[in-house]
Amino acid sequence: MNIRTASLTELVEAARSGDNRAVGRLLTLVERGSAAAEEVAALTHPLRGNAHVVGITGAPGSGKSTLVGRLLAGWCQRGLRPAVLAIDPSSPISGGAILGDRIRMDDVIPEGTFVRSMATRGHQGGLALAVPGAVRVLDAAGFSPIVIETVGVGQVEVDVVAAADTAVVVATPGMGDAVQANKAGLLEVADLFVVNKADRPGAADVRRDLELMLDLAHVTGADTDDSGVYFRPQILMVTATTGTGVAEVIDGIADHLKHLTASGRLADRRAHRVKAEVRSRAHAALEQQLRHSMQSDAATAALEKAINSNFSPVDAARKIVQKITGD
Template sequence: MDLARRMLAGDRRALARLITLVDDGDPGVADVMREIHPHTGKAHVIGLTGPPGAGKSTLVWALASAYRRRGRQVGIVAIDPTSPFSGGAVLGDRVRMPQDAPSGVFFRSMASRGQLGGTSRSVRGVVHLLDSFGKDVVLIETVGAGQSDVAVRSLAHTTVVVSVPGLGDDIQMLKAGILEIADVYVVNKADREGADRTAAQLASMIEVGRESALAVGQQPDEGWIPPIVRTVALKGENVDQLADALDAHRAYLLQSGRWEHIVRSQAEAELEEALLVRLEQVLAASSVASQKEHLISDIAARKLDAYQAADALLAMLRARA
């Protein structure tokens, strides 16, 4: 595909166009992924999640600036809530991008399209595009939906959970399981009252989690204890310290062999996603779609249950093969 070749040659407009095609689910996306696949696998993908109001967007841009000062090429994917009217991202590129945005950063906001997990279904493809374009670091900012933001773990090598003093949702995050996915914890807006308490709560929760794992016979990862970094992203305070922690985690993953384990897990998730896409395409074929509509009616009329209907569709697909 000509766009893919132009993008691999460094054409930013071609990259932007390809991201749009991926986000729209264009039928030619599979050919694009096939062409760029050998050029992927180099970028450090970092996911940032946490409650709304934690300052994730400001932190992402401060972190991008820190990496640019280190000579890294940076890509940013910001996942936003979906507009119920247009189907697009509620917050657009120009709203999210600061006026003093660093050069050498490619930014794109995307709609979550109602996907659970705080991420858009097409994010993985966009990450591959940014990776093949030569970005050393790709930052993914999730929608900040709280409990469902754990899906970023299947996209990122390193996951950052951002908290903030005064929101009162530390316990809720613990219940939701968000804290368990973090490789690095951030207490942002650390110049506020209550920052010490929030950091202490996080440290206590980390220790409780390790003890709980041991109690049920699980062995916690002794090679990496998630650090707690206090930042004031608006002022750029301690953002370099956060970048150091993220680089240290990447080095740990590579040295311990965990990097390969994560890549394999991500490949498994990607294969499952591709299988679902192919199945949806097959089910959209006219003859199958007609039978599917009849089966839906039978389920609604209580003539069949969903599993019986699924078996009937699969039998039809096998007969067509």
């Protein structure tokens, strides 16, 4: 099959039968956005919907990529077929990493796994559309677990991780990570904490800080969901560079999936994910209409009037929205 000239249906078929080049091509289309991305999203829904989606986040340089490389190897040993979507905040043009010493995923990929970086800058429609689309392609191709690795700094990145089945937050000694994670809202979304670089001094302090914050959340009931289900995230000490503690992380991730299945929460999380994607797609569609509508004569006239101040911005905005909704 010629990857460049194949139809989207052929590409999806090929991806499903294990052709990783087809998977790569589909992910490129999803990443670019536009009509082809929408068609891929439609063709891959709901082909399987069984993959265990694992979000991993942490500060720059906390060792996420090193950890993910270890997890991939461990999963492969257990007969799984994992894939990774690394959401890369660095510019695709400069290729510049935030830290000079970061691990390139290429260096840690075991055979049989699939790893893909997705640049976030200049992305049409943004991560909110690209990530669910990409996850569905990987799921259709039969990969599981599917890891989404993000640098947990912005709200969008936190949302991406929160939308996973299992959210793993990586903290390290000496960076005030527990406090930072709390501020970023990561404490609420975490299902499992990894204290990485446990070979460094201060790791026990990070653990203690996290325990205290979890205790506090439990006392206030902030950690218990609507149906009263309580799951206390484990805090695992890891040295990703040597692999110490990685087996426990693999077990912890599997345990969390068992909990989700047994408590019925898995269906809720997946429903939440579909809802979030539908919302993002509707949002993008409306925004496009708005852009279009802003160029209309009526919008130009309303803007003109608002600038010359005999028309309030509220009225001008209403007028423009009316053009879209027809009210």
